[in-house]
Amino acid sequence: MSPESAWQLRESxxxxxxxxxxxxxxxxxxxxxxLLHGTPFSSYVWHEIAPALAADGHRVHVWDMPGYGSSQKxxxxxxxxxxxxxxxxxxxxxxxxxxxxxxxxxxxxxVALRAHLLHKAEYRRLALVDPVALAPWGSPFFRLxxxxxxxxxxxxxxxxxxxxxxxxxxxxxxxxxxxVLDALVGPWTDSAGQAAFYRQIAQADQRxxxxxxxxxPTLNLPVTVCWAxxxxxxxxxxxxxxxxxxxxxxxxxxxxxxxxxxxxxxxRLLGELIAFLRS
Numbered sequence: 001m002s003p004e005s006a007w008q009l010r011e012s013x014x015x016x017x018x019x020x021x022x023x024x025x026x027x028x029x030x031x032x033x034x035l036l037h038g039t040p041f042s043s044y045v046w047h048e049i050a051p052a053l054a055a056d057g058h059r060v061h062v063w064d065m066p067g068y069g070s071s072q073k074x075x076x077x078x079x080x081x082x083x084x085x086x087x088x089x090x091x092x093x094x095x096x097x098x099x100x101x102x103x104x105x106x107x108x109x110x111v112a113l114r115a116h117l118l119h120k121a122e123y124r125r126l127a128l129v130d131p132v133a134l135a136p137w138g139s140p141f142f143r144l145x146x147x148x149x150x151x152x153x154x155x156x157x158x159x160x161x162x163x164x165x166x167x168x169x170x171x172x173x174x175x176x177x178x179x180v181l182d183a184l185v186g187p188w189t190d191s192a193g194q195a196a197f198y199r200q201i202a203q204a205d206q207r208x209x210x211x212x213x214x215x216x217p218t219l220n221l222p223v224t225v226c227w228a229x230x231x232x233x234x235x236x237x238x239x240x241x242x243x244x245x246x247x248x249x250x251x252x253x254x255x256x257x258x259x260x261x262x263x264x265x266x267x268r269l270l271g272e273l274i275a276f277l278r279s
Contacts, residue, residue, distance in 0.1 A: 006047075007043070007044050007047045007183065008023070008070075009021035009022055009023040009043065009062065009063070009064060009069075009070055010023050011023055011024075013091065013094055015066055015087045015090070015091070016083075016086070016087065016090070017066045017067075017077060017078050017079065017083050017084075017087060018066035018067065018071060018072035018073075018074060018077055019066070019071060019072040020063060020064065020065070020066050020071045020072070020087070020091070021063065021064045021069065021070040021071045022061065022062065022063035022064070022091075023043075023061075023062055023063075024059060024060065024061055024062075025050055025051060025053075025054035025059075025060045025062070026053065026054030026055075026057065026058050026059045026060045027054075027057060027059060028059065029059070030054075030057045030058050030059035031057070031058055031059065031101065031124075031277070032058070032059045032061065032095075032097050032100035032101065033053055033058045033059065033060050033061065033100060033101045033102075033103060033277065034060075034061045034062075034063075034092070034097065034100050034101070034102050034103070035049070035050060035060065035061065035062050035103050035104075036063075036065075036088070036102065036103070036104035036105065036108025036109070036111055036112055037064070037065070037068070037069075037105060037106070037107075037108050038105045038106020038107040038108050038109075038131075038132070039068070039106060039107040039200055039201075039204070040068075040164070040167070040168065040188065040197060040200065040201075041068070041069075041105075041106070041168075041184060041260075042064045042068050042069025042070070042184070042187060043062040043063060043064050043069055044069065044183050044184060045105060045184070045260065045262045045263060046062055046262055047183075048262065048263070048266040048270075049103075049262050049266055049269065049270055049273070050062050052266075052270050053270070053273070053274070053277075056274055056277075058101075058277065061095060061097070061100070063091065065079070065084050065087070065108075065111070066079060066083075066084070066087065067079035067196050067199065067200055068187065068196075068200070069187050070187065073192045073193060073195070073196035073199075074192075075195065077196075077199065078203070079196075079199060079200045079203055080203045080204075080205065080208065081107065081110050081111060081114065081132075081204070081205070081208035081209070082114070082208050084107075084111045084114075085110070085111050085113075085114030085115045085118065085119060085208075086115075086119060088111050088112065088115045088121065089115040089119035089120070089121040092115075092121055098122060099122050099123065099124045100123060100124060101123065101124045101125045101126075101127070101277055102123045102125075102126050102127070103126075103127040103129065103273060104126070104127070104128055104129065104131060105129040105130060105131070105261065105262060106129075106130060106131060106132055106234075106259070107131075107132050107204075108131070109128045109129070109130075109131020109132055109133050110131065110132045110133055110208060110209050110212070112126060112128075113128075113131075113133060113212055113216075114208065114211075114212055116219075117212050117215045117218070117219075118211075118212065123221055124221070124222075125221055125222040125223070125224075125276065125277070126219075126221060126222070126223045126224075127223075127224045127225075127226060127272075127273055127276055128223065128224070128225050128226070128242070129226045129227075129261050129262070129269065130226070130227055130228055130231055130233075130234055130239070130259050130261055131225075131234075131242070132209060132234070133209055133213070133216075133238075133242055134209065134213060134238050134241055134242055135206055135209060135210055135213065136206065137206060137209065137234065138204065138206070139233060141167065142201060142204070145198065145201045145202075146201050146202055146204060149198040149199070149201060149202035150198075152198050153194065153195055153198040155194075157189070157191075157194065160188075160189075160194050160197075161185065161188075161189050164185050164188050164189070164197060165181060165185050168181060168184050168185055169181060170232070170233075171233055171258055171259040171260040172258045172259075172260045172263065172264055173228065173230040173231075173232075173256065173257055173258030173264050174256070174257070174258070174264045174265075176260070176263065180263060213245075216242070216245040216246050217245055217246070217247060219246050219247065219249075220247070222248070222276070222279070223246050223248065223249040223250075224249065224250045224251075224252055224272070224276045225239050225242055225243045225246070225249055225250065225251045225252065226239075226252045226253075226254055226261065226269060226272055226273075227239030227251065227252070227253055227254065228253075228254045228257035228258055228259060228261045228264065228265070229253050229254065229255045229256070229257065230255075230256065230257060230258050231257075231258055231259045231261075232258060232259065233258075233259035234259065236253070239251055239253075252272045254268050254269055254272070255268070257269075
């Protein structure tokens with residue numbers, strides 16, 4: 001069985017921006033934890049962390065944002081940070097979670113922050129893992145694709161897949177196993193996935209982090225900021241800056257890992273997360 005087929009989200013919800021796939025792991029009644037993925041990834045980035053947190057007694061909720069992974073991808077779909085933040089705040093209500101712990105990576109960091117700061121989603125505590133949270137962000141490649149999304153969307157399928165593989169691979173410092181890379185790239189390789197890949201980049205807009213960045217000093221909950229020391233997508237200095245803006249936030253460097261921290265250094269990250277959840 002391939003990693004991608006082994007990681008199946010069994011539940012669905014008709015969100016305002018498309019069908020959303022989700023699942024739960026761990027004992028009923030365990031303290032709730034919600035995991036958010038980034039871009040261009042899916043909940044699969046948590047395929048090692050989520051079961052380990054469940055084994056530690058947590059009730060772990062995972063989901064693919066609309067436009068990503070196994071969730072719906074459709075023409076004209078709004079997959080912006082604004083829309084995802086609104087959906088996440090509503091999804092917590094669908095799950096009946098009023099005060100979960102939240103762990104968010106990359107793009108998911110902004111989604112979690114927007115849901116809390118703008119839409120009053122309440123969290124017990126918040127762990128931010130190499131998040132998209134501070135200006136400026138977006139690599140030269142990312143900006144190039146955003147400016148010419150329609151052109152890139154017409155690439156022949158083999159060239160598109162090669163581009164996505166190279167792009168996703170560059171997020172890892174240690175290198176991804178072939179089967180793991182396949183699982184991350186797979187959702188983007190059919191015709192709907194190819195269109196969705198360029199759609200989400202075209203809609204990435206820094207104004208959605210600019211809108212909340214001045215509010216970070218108002219955060220009033222336990223926050224930890226985990227940052228990979230070898231992140232080439234978002235420099236580690238951004239972790240220091242973010243932690244300095246959030247009252248009481250702790251910065252936890254994750255050595256020998258790139259931007260895909262949950263896959264590059266799952267054991268080290270898990271240790272930091274469990275310590276934070278138990279504190």
